Amino acid sequence: MKKIYVLHENNEWTVHLQNRLEELNLPYELWHLDEGMLDLSSEPPQGVFYNRLSASSHTRDHRFAPEYGEAVLAWLERHGRLVINGSRALRLEVSKVNQYMALNLADISTPKTLAAVGKQNIMDAAKALNMPSFITKHNRAGKGQGVHLFHSIESLQNYLDSSDFDAPVDGITLVQQYIEAPEPYIIRHEFIGGKFLYGVKVNTSEGFELCPADACSIEDMFCPTDGPSNDNAAGKGAKFEILQDYHPAFIDKYEAFLAANNVQVAGIEAIQDEQGTSYAYDVNTNTNYNSDAEAVAQTFGMLELAKFLQAKLDTLN
Missing domain, CATH: 3.40.50.20 (Rossmann fold)
Structure with a gap:
């Protein structure tokens, strides 16, 4: 069978x-x-x-x-x-460098990024970037792993010299332009069958680890998930909110990017700067969904994914 x-x-x-x-x-x-x-x-x-x-x-x-x-x-x-x-x-x-090159080929903007191996080259990359604020991140990561915000070259040097330095598993550190959004949120765009399902607004006021999966609360107490996702009592609003009637013009480019790379299921994270320019900065082909946000919106990513897989299975029978 x-x-x-x-x-x-x-x-x-x-x-x-x-x-x-x-x-x-x-x-x-x-x-x-x-x-x-x-x-x-x-x-x-x-x-x-x-x-x-x-x-x-x-x-x-x-x-x-x-x-x-x-x-x-x-x-x-x-x-x-x-x-x-x-x-x-x-x-x-497993490679944000590959992601950015493929996104750029599809005419999708990404933050200016330099890739470096070795602490001295990380410093040189930050100097070459020549921006007042910048972030470092791992090329192969997940859950915001290895993401740090710096406001000076000196603070980066202190980090590299400290025991807190987290070496990337593949050796490649990305030094990247910091996109300052007018409000502390990013939007994650979910796709199933290569087609846009919904956009989820993610509150970033508590940091960079944006894993939406319910299980992140089991694995990483600092990953915002179902536990603290609804914090209305504190006046913060929901950590994850599925947007209604949201379909920006660049979705067509995102879908074309997925088709060109033979990706059927993905979440693409993007941030908008003060001028309204949107930058894609992460492609998750192992995408997860937040159950609290979906219950409010009555839209269920895993159910739609199961139906998609069912339709594919039916083509073989």
């Missing part, structure tokens, strides 16, 4: 999709790819293969999940299996 196969490395991020697949009574199987063995001379089973591997896998002691996952995806694609978010999507997931 043909099935939906979910390729992943994090049970907490997969359980919500699993629940929706069961709700629709769909045949499925989970492939947890933190480690394993693959016979390259064998043939994969028939079915739909959905890749949910994450750039932040190394923070869960799954250091080589993307590398092993890429081997599995190469095997599936070699045999012509129907893969959702295949090897190209995974390459974008």
Whole structure:
């Protein structure tokens, strides 16, 4: 029997999709790819293969999940299996440099960014950027990992010299233009089947870790999730809010970017500056949804994703 196969490395991020697949009574199987063995001379089973591997896998002691996952995806694609978010999507997931180059090719603005390996080159990159405020981030990250805001070269030097310096897993640190938004929020644009589903406004007043998944509260107490997502009593409003009647003109470019890179499921995060220019700065091909925000809007990303996978499975039967 043909099935939906979910390729992943994090049970907490997969359980919500699993629940929706069961709700629709769909045949499925989970492939947890933190480690394993693959016979390259064998043939994969028939079915739909959905890749949910994450750039932040190394923070869960799954250091080589993307590398092993890429081997599995190469095997599936070699045999012509129907893969959702295949090897190209995974390459974008684990490299912001790849993301920015692909976004720019699609005529989508990104913040000015320099890539550096080595502490001295990080300093040189900040000097070359020559901006009063800038941020550093990891090339391969997730949940805002490695993001720090600096207002001077001296403060960056102090960070690099301290025990707080967090070396990126792939060695590449990005030194990036700081986009100062007139209000403290970004918008994450969710896509299923390559088509825009909704935009979610994310309050950034508490920092850069913007993971919307319910499970982030389990893994990282500083990741804003369901726990503190509704803070109306404190006058702060919801951390995550799905926007109504939101469909900016640049969505067409985002959809074209996804199509050009064979990405079917994604969340694209963007920030707007004081002049109204929007910059895309992160592409999440392992996208998650906040249940509190969805309950208010009565729009459910994992349900729509399960229906999308069902439609793909039906094409094979």
